[in-house]
Amino acid sequence: MESSRRSFLKIAGISALGLGAKPVLDVMASSGEAAKPKTMRNPNALLAKRWGMVIDTRKLKTEEDLKPLIDICNKIHNIPHFDNPHHEIKWIWSEEFENDFPMQEASFLDDRLKHMPFLTLCNHCNQPPCVRVCPTKATFKREDGIVMMDYHRCIGCRFCMAACPYGSRSFNFRDPRPFIKKLYTKYPTRTKGVVEKCDFCAERLAVGEMPACVEVSKGALAFGDLDDPNSEVRKLLRDNYTIRRKPALGTGPSVFYIV
Amino acid sequence: MLEKALTGTKRYYGWMAALLVVIGVGFICYLWQFRFGLGLTGMSRDVSWGFYVAQFTFLVGVAASAVMVVLPYYLHNYKAFGRITILGEFLAVAAVSMCILFIFVDLGQPIRIMNVILHPTPNSMLFWDMIVLNGYLFLNIIVGWKVLEAERNNVAPAGWLKPLIYLSIPWAVSIHTVTAYLYCGLPGRGFWLTAILAPRFLASAFAAGPAFLILLCMIVRKVTKFDPGKEQIQSLGKVVAYATCVSMFFFLCEVFVALYSRIPEHTEHLKYLFVGLHGHGVLVPWMWASVILTTVAIILLVNPVTRRNETVLALACVAVFVGTWIDKGLGMISGGFVPNPFNQVTEYVPTLPELAISIGVWAVGFLILTALFKIAVTVKEEVEGLI
Numbered sequence: 001m002e003s004s005r006r007s008f009l010k011i012a013g014i015s016a017l018g019l020g021a022k023p024v025l026d027v028m029a030s031s032g033e034a035a036k037p038k039t040m041r042n043p044n045a046l047l048a049k050r051w052g053m054v055i056d057t058r059k060l061k062t063e064e065d066l067k068p069l070i071d072i073c074n075k076i077h078n079i080p081h082f083d084n085p086h087h088e089i090k091w092i093w094s095e096e097f098e099n100d101f102p103m104q105e106a107s108f109l110d111d112r113l114k115h116m117p118f119l120t121l122c123n124h125c126n127q128p129p130c131v132r133v134c135p136t137k138a139t140f141k142r143e144d145g146i147v148m149m150d151y152h153r154c155i156g157c158r159f160c161m162a163a164c165p166y167g168s169r170s171f172n173f174r175d176p177r178p179f180i181k182k183l184y185t186k187y188p189t190r191t192k193g194v195v196e197k198c199d200f201c202a203e204r205l206a207v208g209e210m211p212a213c214v215e216v217s218k219g220a221l222a223f224g225d226l227d228d229p230n231s232e233v234r235k236l237l238r239d240n241y242t243i244r245r246k247p248a249l250g251t252g253p254s255v256f257y258i259v
Numbered sequence: 260m261l262e263k264a265l266t267g268t269k270r271y272y273g274w275m276a277a278l279l280v281v282i283g284v285g286f287i288c289y290l291w292q293f294r295f296g297l298g299l300t301g302m303s304r305d306v307s308w309g310f311y312v313a314q315f316t317f318l319v320g321v322a323a324s325a326v327m328v329v330l331p332y333y334l335h336n337y338k339a340f341g342r343i344t345i346l347g348e349f350l351a352v353a354a355v356s357m358c359i360l361f362i363f364v365d366l367g368q369p370i371r372i373m374n375v376i377l378h379p380t381p382n383s384m385l386f387w388d389m390i391v392l393n394g395y396l397f398l399n400i401i402v403g404w405k406v407l408e409a410e411r412n413n414v415a416p417a418g419w420l421k422p423l424i425y426l427s428i429p430w431a432v433s434i435h436t437v438t439a440y441l442y443c444g445l446p447g448r449g450f451w452l453t454a455i456l457a458p459r460f461l462a463s464a465f466a467a468g469p470a471f472l473i474l475l476c477m478i479v480r481k482v483t484k485f486d487p488g489k490e491q492i493q494s495l496g497k498v499v500a501y502a503t504c505v506s507m508f509f510f511l512c513e514v515f516v517a518l519y520s521r522i523p524e525h526t527e528h529l530k531y532l533f534v535g536l537h538g539h540g541v542l543v544p545w546m547w548a549s550v551i552l553t554t555v556a557i558i559l560l561v562n563p564v565t566r567r568n569e570t571v572l573a574l575a576c577v578a579v580f581v582g583t584w585i586d587k588g589l590g591m592i593s594g595g596f597v598p599n600p601f602n603q604v605t606e607y608v609p610t611l612p613e614l615a616i617s618i619g620v621w622a623v624g625f626l627i628l629t630a631l632f633k634i635a636v637t638v639k640e641e642v643e644g645l646i
Contacts, residue, residue: 084298085303085304085605086298086301086302086303086304086605087298087303087304088303088304090304095601098602099601099602099603100601102523102524102600102601102602103524129445129446129447132382132383133382133383133384133385133444133445134380134383135374135375135380135383135385135386135389136371136374136375136377136378136380137378137380138374153371153374153378154367154368154371155366155367155368155369155371155372155374155375156297156366156367156368156369156371157362157365157366157367157385158307158308158365158367159383159385159441161304161307162307162308162442162445162448162595162596163445163446164447164600165445165446165447165448165600166447166600167304167305167599167600167601170304171297171304171307171367172296172367173296173297173298173302173303174295174296174297174298175296191368192295192296192297192298192367193296193297193366193367193368194367194368195367246447249446249447250446251446
């Protein structure tokens with residue numbers, strides 16, 4: 001009796017499993033070549049092997065010079081404004097030389113450089129420590145060198161913020177939506193509990209537009225393919241002495257400063 | 260055996276009820292945090308890990324320290340520790356449970372936690388931490404439970420347990436090593452970027468964990484009929500004594516390298532913790548208290564006369580536990596974030612709800628610990644014919 005009941009339950013269980021699995025198997029079977037979703041690239045999309053930026057600080061002398069660049073970014077990326085500095089979200093902002101380049105000796109620096117605002121943003125490193133530590137691949141490096149965020153996968157562990165030696169990442173400590181001045185509908189807003197940062201305007205590159213800060217910089221910012229020797233950025237790097245933030249760490253920043 | 264945790268004296272029920280109240284308060288605060296976001300805590304863009312991650316780090320050490328009773332008993336056949344291995348293992352179970360909870364309450368999107376398994380990423384140290392912590396939890400539950408069961412039934416433990424017991428020894432070392440690797444592999448965080456971080460973590464773990472176990476043994480002796488034993492407590496006392504010395508030595512090595520080399524990225528964090536930086540120094544009194552407590556404890560523990568006095572030993576153990584808790588549970592994490600990558604100081608102080616949630620998690624740990632100790636001690640009392 002005992003054993004027959006057990007075997008009955010066994011068979012019943014296996015049958016239930018089989019019935020339950022059938023629809024799943026059906027879906028698997030039908031998802032052949034024909035049903036696969038296709039992604040198509042916009043014919044105008046801008047492409048590169050490794051995107052990079054050169055910032056000519058000689059053309060960006062004051063906070064007023066930086067303001068339009070920062071404002072446009074905040075506007076088109078739905079960056080919230082918080083009064084509490086602990087909750088601040090920053091994609092692009094300004095810092096002084098000694099803060100951006102703490103490893104460079106700044107004691108006897110030229111006064112012009114010493115108190116000049118430096119444009120600060122994610123460096124889109126060639127060897128990004130943030131990508132290395134992320135436990136879910138929510139932050140990843142694309143084939144064109146852009147370090148991106150998947151806001152839907154991020155679990156908010158903030159390991160990437162600890163790993164970033166440039167302080168480029170921000171965390172949504174609370175719901176950002178009520179703090180967005182004017183909603184910009186072409187770019188998603190974020191939810192609380194995820195990390196975000198500059199993404200080199202990947203959404204604009206995809207439709208053939210340059211990053212917003214580059215577009216409004218009146219030539220102070222150059223953006224292009226670091227892998228292409230004939231690109232504008234490579235020409236600037238050839239003709240000018242440039243520095244990068246904390247090069248000794250080996251992260252290989254893709255943002256260069258002409259000083 | 261689980262039923263033994265359900266019956267007890269009035270004092271037992273009272274203690275468990277009190278813990279449940281504390282857990283309830285913590286849980287309500289957690290619901291608040293869940294709705295509002297981590298902005299409820301004192302964490303910021305600059306100090307992006309705070310009290311939760313620090314408690315996690317400290318408790319991984321407490322969990323790893325079970326190896327200090329398991330190893331002498333199973334590898335060196337040090338019979339005396341046979342009486343207390345179960346206490347060490349169950350302490351580890353409670354500590355790892357708290358670790359997992361502290362990671363959980365620290366997540367910005369806790370409902371997505373399974374993404375760590377859905378998208379496994381072996382290059383992330385957090386992925387490995389998940390594996391070693393859960394593995395260690397299961398090893399200790401299985402080994403502790405089965406050995407206790409065998410003891411209750413007056414038979415030898417099953418043969419298949421041996422490999423698991425041996426495995427649990429290097430596994431204990433691995434949990435704190437991987438936890439140190441979370442921090443010490445990050446470029447640009449000078450305070451953590453040191454090869455000695457994992458050894459230092461282990462040394463302070465083997466000090467604080469057994470110190471706590473000594474205190475627990477003394478409590479067990481006081482509130483139950485089971486006596487963990489004088490020799491056991493004294494042997495653990497020696498473990499605490501020398502682990503505290505090694506821990507202090509490692510710390511002084513860090514101080515020497517930073518201060519003698521004078522490399523700013525390494526000295527500035529120490530300066531912030533011990534003398535203050537750019538006019539900020541909220542942790543300075545705490546860090547000095549930690550150094551003083553640890554130093555006094557070393558004097559009391561290394562000297563055999565004071566160590567043999569159980570009252571002094573208990574005080575020294577409290578000093579080691581508190582001193583290590585300040586070092587790891589307060590200074591280690593925020594110290595690494597101050598100054599920030601721009602060499603600016605943003606200070607971190609936990610908020611009240613953050614503390615309530617933390618205390619709630621600690622209370623969960625104590626609830627698990629009390630229930631498991633109740634089971635273990637009742638079995639021991641029965642076996643020894645004390646009740």
